Amino acid sequence: MTLFRRSEFIIACILFAAMIIIGLINPAFWSLDNLFGLLRSNVIIGIMALGVLVVMISGGIDVSFTAFAAAAMYLTIKLMIYMGYEGVFLPFVAATLIGLFLGAFNAFFIHTFRMIPLIVTLGTGSVVRGLLLGLVGTSVINIDKMPQQLIAFAKTDLVSLTSATGTNFGLTAMILIYLGLALVTHLFLRYTMAGRSIFALGGAPEAASRVGFNTRRTLFFVYCFAGALAGFAGLLHGSMIWLANPRDFAGLELDVIAAVVLGGASIFGGRGSVTGTLLGVFMLVMVKNSLIIMKVDTTWQRVVVGLIIIVATALTAWRDRKKLV
Amino acid sequence: MSEHLLELKNIGKRFGGLVALDAVSLSIKPGEIHCLAGENGSGKSTIIKIMAGVYQPTDGEILIDGKPVSGMTPAQSVQHGIQVIYQDFSLFGNLTVAENLALNTLLLEGKRTVNWRRVRELAEKALARLGVTMDLDADVETLPTSGKQIVAIARAVMADARLIIMDEPTTALTRHEVDALFRIVRDIQAQGIAVLFVSHKMREMLEISERLTVLRNGKKAAEGPISDFDEPAITRAMTGHDLTDQVYRWQPTKGDTLPRLDVRNLSIAGSLDDINLTLHAGEIVGLSGLIGSGRTELALALFGMHPKFTGTVKIDGTSVHPKTVQEAIASGLAYVPEDRLTEGLFLTQSIERNMLATSLDNFVRGLFIDRKKTAKATTAMFGAMQIAAPGPYTPVNHLSGGNQQRVVLARWLLTGARVLILNGPTVGVDVGSKAQIHRKIRDLATQDGLAVLMISDDVPELVQNCNRVIIMHRGRFVDEVGPDALDEDTLNDRLKALK
Numbered sequence: 001m002t003l004f005r006r007s008e009f010i011i012a013c014i015l016f017a018a019m020i021i022i023g024l025i026n027p028a029f030w031s032l033d034n035l036f037g038l039l040r041s042n043v044i045i046g047i048m049a050l051g052v053l054v055v056m057i058s059g060g061i062d063v064s065f066t067a068f069a070a071a072a073m074y075l076t077i078k079l080m081i082y083m084g085y086e087g088v089f090l091p092f093v094a095a096t097l098i099g100l101f102l103g104a105f106n107a108f109f110i111h112t113f114r115m116i117p118l119i120v121t122l123g124t125g126s127v128v129r130g131l132l133l134g135l136v137g138t139s140v141i142n143i144d145k146m147p148q149q150l151i152a153f154a155k156t157d158l159v160s161l162t163s164a165t166g167t168n169f170g171l172t173a174m175i176l177i178y179l180g181l182a183l184v185t186h187l188f189l190r191y192t193m194a195g196r197s198i199f200a201l202g203g204a205p206e207a208a209s210r211v212g213f214n215t216r217r218t219l220f221f222v223y224c225f226a227g228a229l230a231g232f233a234g235l236l237h238g239s240m241i242w243l244a245n246p247r248d249f250a251g252l253e254l255d256v257i258a259a260v261v262l263g264g265a266s267i268f269g270g271r272g273s274v275t276g277t278l279l280g281v282f283m284l285v286m287v288k289n290s291l292i293i294m295k296v297d298t299t300w301q302r303v304v305v306g307l308i309i310i311v312a313t314a315l316t317a318w319r320d321r322k323k324l325v
Numbered sequence: 326m327s328e329h330l331l332e333l334k335n336i337g338k339r340f341g342g343l344v345a346l347d348a349v350s351l352s353i354k355p356g357e358i359h360c361l362a363g364e365n366g367s368g369k370s371t372i373i374k375i376m377a378g379v380y381q382p383t384d385g386e387i388l389i390d391g392k393p394v395s396g397m398t399p400a401q402s403v404q405h406g407i408q409v410i411y412q413d414f415s416l417f418g419n420l421t422v423a424e425n426l427a428l429n430t431l432l433l434e435g436k437r438t439v440n441w442r443r444v445r446e447l448a449e450k451a452l453a454r455l456g457v458t459m460d461l462d463a464d465v466e467t468l469p470t471s472g473k474q475i476v477a478i479a480r481a482v483m484a485d486a487r488l489i490i491m492d493e494p495t496t497a498l499t500r501h502e503v504d505a506l507f508r509i510v511r512d513i514q515a516q517g518i519a520v521l522f523v524s525h526k527m528r529e530m531l532e533i534s535e536r537l538t539v540l541r542n543g544k545k546a547a548e549g550p551i552s553d554f555d556e557p558a559i560t561r562a563m564t565g566h567d568l569t570d571q572v573y574r575w576q577p578t579k580g581d582t583l584p585r586l587d588v589r590n591l592s593i594a595g596s597l598d599d600i601n602l603t604l605h606a607g608e609i610v611g612l613s614g615l616i617g618s619g620r621t622e623l624a625l626a627l628f629g630m631h632p633k634f635t636g637t638v639k640i641d642g643t644s645v646h647p648k649t650v651q652e653a654i655a656s657g658l659a660y661v662p663e664d665r666l667t668e669g670l671f672l673t674q675s676i677e678r679n680m681l682a683t684s685l686d687n688f689v690r691g692l693f694i695d696r697k698k699t700a701k702a703t704t705a706m707f708g709a710m711q712i713a714a715p716g717p718y719t720p721v722n723h724l725s726g727g728n729q730q731r732v733v734l735a736r737w738l739l740t741g742a743r744v745l746i747l748n749g750p751t752v753g754v755d756v757g758s759k760a761q762i763h764r765k766i767r768d769l770a771t772q773d774g775l776a777v778l779m780i781s782d783d784v785p786e787l788v789q790n791c792n793r794v795i796i797m798h799r800g801r802f803v804d805e806v807g808p809d810a811l812d813e814d815t816l817n818d819r820l821k822a823l824k
Contacts, residue, residue, distance in 0.1 A: 191439050193431060196420075200428070203419035210415045212400070212432045270419030 007264035007319070011279045018283065022290045029290065033163055036171045038282075038289055043178045044240070046281040047233040048256045049263075050185045051226030053277045056260055057189070058222040059202035059269025060117035063257070064106060064125030065099075066249035068227050069234030071132045072098040074246040076235050078136060080147045088153045092235055099231020100224045102128060107223035111216055125253075132246050141244040154239035174236060181229070186274035198222060202269030251302075258305050259284040261312040268317075284308065330355045330390065330488055330519055331376065331407070337384035338371050345371040347543045348385070353488060353519050358510065360522045360530040360551070363540035364563055364755035365725045369523050372540070373490055376521075377409045378402035406487030412496065414477040418466030423448035425465050425476055429484050451479040454516065455509050469616075471502035475509065482513055489513070490521045495529050496753050499616050499782055500820060507533050525755045527559045528785065539563055564757045573767045574808055575608045575792040582606070583642045585776035586744045588627070591636035596622045598800045600636070604744065604776035609766065611787040611794035612780045613816075615823060619800035620780050621663070624746045628660040629653035640744060654683060659742030661733050663749040663780075670729060672722040676714060677703040679721050679732050684739040706735045711761065727751075727758020734765060738773070745769065748780045763790055784820070788813050798823050 023029045048065055055062045072095040080091055102124065109120045143151070157170030189195040197218045200208040209215045238244040263280025265272030287308070291301050329352045338346040346368045353359050363369045374380040375387070378399040387394050389405050397405075416425050426448040431439065448461050457475055459468075465476060474494065481489045495503050510520050510533060524530055530537060530551070537554055539547040539562040547554075547562035554562075586604040591597060597619050604610055612620050626634045629647030638645050640657050647653035653660075670679055680703050681688065688699045707717045710731040714724055721729055730750065737745060750766065751759040767790065769775045781787050787794050788811055796804040796819055804819050 191441075193437055193439060196424070196428070196439060199420060200417050203417040204415065206413075207415035207417060211429055266419075270417075 007316075008273060008275045008279065011262070011264055011276055011283070015279055015283050015286075018286065022286065026290065026293055028293070032161065033169045034289075034293075036159075036169060038286055039175050040172045040240075041285045041289060042281055043172070043174045044233050044237045045252070045256055045259060045285060046178045046278065047181055047229050047236070048252075049259050049277050049281050050181055050274065051229035052256050052260045053263070053265055053272050053274065054185065054189070054198060055117075055222050055226045056265045056267060057202045057269060057272045058198045058218065059205065060110065060219075060222065061257070061267070062106065062121045062223065062226045063118065063253045064102070064121035064123075064128065065226055065230035065256075066251075066253045067125040067128040067132070068099045068102045069230040069237070070246055070249050071102065071128050071136075071234070072096070072231030073234035073238040073248070074132060074136060074141075074244050077141055077147065077150075077238055077244040080150075081141070081145060086147065086149050088149050091147075091150065092232060095231040095235035096228045097231070099234070100228035102231075103224040103227020104220060106227070107220040110223070111219050136246065138246060140246075143242045146238070146242055146244065150235075150239040151242050154236065172240070174240065177236070182274050182278055189274065194218070194221065199270055202271075204270075254309065255284060255288075255305055258309040258312065261316060262308060264316060266316050267313055271316075280312075328354060328391075329388070332388040332391075333372070333375070333382075333385065334388065335385040336372070336375060336382045336387070338368075338375065338380060339383045345543050346375075346382070349540065349543070349545050350385075351538050351545070351548075353521060355487065356514055356517045356519055358514055358520045358522065358533055358535050360524060360534035360537045361540065362523075362525060362527070362530055362537060362559060362563055363546075364525060364757055365727070366542075367540040367563070368543040369540055370492075371543075373409060373492060373523060376402065376407055376488075376490060378407075403484060406485055407490065408481035408484055408486040408488070409490045410474075410477045410481055410492065410494065412492050414473050416465050416473055416476060416480075418464065420465060421462050422459055422465055422468070422476055423461040426451045426480050426483060429480055433484070447483070451483040454482050454513075455479050456512055457509070469502075470497040471499075471505065474498070474506065478509060478513070482516075482518065486518055488519045488521060490523065492523045493525075493753070494522065495524065495526055500784075500817075501615065503529065525563070527556045527756070530559065531556065541565055560756055563755070572789050573609065573763075573770075573792075575605075575770065577605065578607075584639075585641060585774075586627075586778075587637075587639040587642075589637045589639075591623070591626065591634055591638065593622065593626060593631055593634045593800075596631075596800050597626065597634065600802060602778075602795070602802075604778060606743075606774040606776055607770045609770050609777040609779055609791050611791035612778055612797060613782060613784075613787060613794055613820060614797035614803075618797040618823075620797045621748060622800075623797070624660055624748055624778070624780060627653065627744075627746060628658055654740050654742075657741070657743035658746070659737035659740060659744070660746045661730075661737060661748060661750065663752065670721050670733060673720055675718045675720055676707065676712065676724070676732055677717040680706055680717075680735045680739055683736055684741075687739070687741075702739060703735075706739060710735045710765065725755075725758065727754045727762060730754055730758070730762055731765065734762070734769075738769070742775065744776045744778070746778045746780070749783075750779060750781065751783065751786060759786075766790060784813050784816050788816060796820065796823070 028034055048069065051065060052062055075098060076091050076095045105124050106121055109115050110117050154174060156173040158173045160168060160170040162168055189198065197208065197213040200213055201215055201218050205215060259281040260277055261267060262283055263276035265276065287304060288301055291304060332352040334350050335348045336346055337348055349372060361369055371380065375382050378397040378401055381396060387397060423444050427444040430447055445461060452459055455475065455478060459472065465473060494506060498506060514520060522530065522534060534551045537549065537551050538545060539559065541563060582605065584603045585606045588600055588602040591600040600623060614620050622631060625631050627638060629650045629652050632648040645656040647656060671682065681699055685694065688695050703717050712728050712731050714728065721732055751762055754762065766777060770777050779791060792808050794806045794811060794816060795802050806816055806819060
């Protein structure tokens with residue numbers, strides 16, 4: 001495939017054009033302050049999007065991950081406060097494992113009962129959210145109670161600058177975690193048999209098991225991976241905004257799915273790339289950010305996200321259908 | 326080393342009380358081209374699955390290289406060098422040709438990582454063994470059926486196959502592609518690989534096979550070198566009785582009757598160029614040509630699916646320009662598509678509902694469907710079409726291909742169509758059903774006065790049923806074989822002349 005026919009190239013062109021247009025409307029867009037802020041907003045959605053990308057390539061869909069993220073974040077921080085634990089590494093391991101464990105439930109139901117992933121993940125998402133609020137708590141843990149180590153960790157900047165008006169701003173080091181995870185996901189999808197088995201499963205499930213892929217293992221991997229990334233992203237989010245709200249992330253699943261679809265992944269499965277997803281996430285965050293700068297009401301932002309999903313899905317569906325002719 | 330690569334001895338297979346195979350013996354020598362023939366439901370698929378290790382036989386034994394093998398699993402079957410190419414090819418449409426070819430080897434070697442340079446090398450090697458070249462970076466779903474088939478064969482050869490079983494390999498291929506396939510098959514035969522063709526197309530069996538085994542109702546009906554057989558002999562073995570291939574030739578009625586369908590100067594930019602076609606009541610006209618010659622486009626244009634055509638279309642003298650399928654149906658046109666399974670039938674619905682799907686408007690009383698009237702019409706049609714099913718309430722996916730085709734025909738009869746366009750009317754239908762469908766089509770023409778346009782690649786089918794055959798190429802009518810010259814050799818020659 002030549003460079004020009006690749007979806008990623010087209011997405012990059014659209015992204016670039018959108019940046020120029022937004023820059024013309026609002027010159028402040030190109031300020032380093034704004035760009036650093038944009039990149040910071042990419043981190044959480046982006047990490048979650050990597051998980052959703054992998055699920056979508058396998059031919060599935062996940063809408064439960066935001067609930068898992070909230071559960072992993074809230075449970076881990078509650079536990080840290082309860083135990084008086086001060087550290088960074090182990091809590092992230094714990095949050096990741098919580099997400100992974102919950103993801104295994106999705107895979108179990110989808111595999112064992114041959115259920116439709118959308119229904120399963122709608123169900124598990126709702127159950128997890130309900131249990132979290134009902135059994136663990138509904139109160140927001142704010143900065144006074146938040147483990148200070150976590151906040152300090154998430155404050156790490158790569159570059160710190162002072163603006164003309166005297167305020168400090170910087171580029172968060174968390175972007176490195178995001179890009180690192182993206183690189184690992186890319187290498188995994190492209191250069192391991194397990195990664196290829198996800199494409200095979202999404203392309204032709206019957207054929208995948210016939211040639212000898214362990215499709216059950218692939219399915220479990222995919223949903224556990226999405227859960228684990230969501231759990232990790234959940235705790236990172238809490239650390240970055242200095243509070244843990246068990247009601248957080250509600251409705252974010254649509255943004256993440258929109259970003260992945262915008263990045264060229266096919267909702268029919270079998271197609272998608274990390275590069276595309278990175279671009280899709282950036283585009284979505286940028287559009288939402290510009291709407292905020294232009295003081296568009298949040299309710300209208302939902303309209304925009306919905307339209308992005310519809311248009312991007314229509315385009316990818318059209319692309320995939322054209323290939324079949 | 327035994328004389329036979331694979332020997333099945335008195336294999337029996339029962340599913341509950343149903344006997345699918347009864348003491349069937351079949352042997353395949355190394356490097357031979359063997360054909361397994363039989364109608365749908367004769368036990369062909371069961372025997373393939375036994376050879377592939379998917380089913381275990383209830384009785385009998387399997388010998389590979391002269392040694393008995395029992396409880397063979399699919400993985401063991403592959404280890405013994407048996408590769409099955411199913412009709413759906415089991416390929417990954419979203420992956421490239423190279424990856425499709427290399428995946429099996431990588432999996433077999435238990436690799437955990439993918440070396441893309443090696444993937445390419447493996448793929449190049451696989452294609453080189455077949456003597457074909459192909460774009461390794463193309464996604465498989467962009468390939469035509471013949472291309473997918475080549476990838477599937479190359480993949481099987483790569484897995485160190487000694488026996489390749491091909492299930493109905495020629496169903497979706499044009500004549501040129503079949504020739505290309507046969508060249509490849511002879512090529513892999515020269516490499517010592519045996520090929521088992523599972524087919525119901527007699528012409529092709531006679532052309533390629535060295536030996537033939539015929540199944541009927543789960544029993545072996547005939548076996549022997551291909552030189553012992555001719556077409557009627559195979560048909561007799563498959564169906565258990567002789568089928569008469571009477572040729573139907575429509576006789577024009579005296580006097581100047583109005584044509585049923587009259588097409589003048591029909592063109593669609595880029596696909597059809599100045600088509601003129603006249604069909605009379607009772608006439609069956611064949612339309613052939615390579616895939617992509619525009620024949621399907623012509624059918625779709627008449628049926629209201631390409632509304633942007635220029636030119637005139639008259640049905641019984643009345644000008645029509647169908648812009649939608651509904652308009653086409655209302656003006657008396659009916660179209661039975663090539664792929665009846667995806668385009669024509671609601672598989673999980675009953676025969677009755679499928680029959681009524683396009684003519685419900687005729688059975689409405691007020692806001693509601695007149696159940697008595699529909700029941701009467703569908704029961705009558707069910708009988709007239711001789712559909713082999715317990716009753717009109719049977720879901721269509723329980724029927725064989727031939728019976729499904731009859732349901733589609735019945736549906737169009739209920740619309741009161743006057744012009745019937747058939748696209749590949751007997752593709753994937755076995756000989757017995759095929760003869761019955763042909764008889765039905767002729768009845769429709771002679772008794773109901775329909776004008777029939779039959780699009781087909783099946784030369785014997787065209788010669789038997791059509792009074793003339795039009796050959797299309799690149800969107801034009803380029804040739805026509807009239808009633809006096811119409812025989813199989815002539816038509817074959819004319820079709821082969823297209824390049």
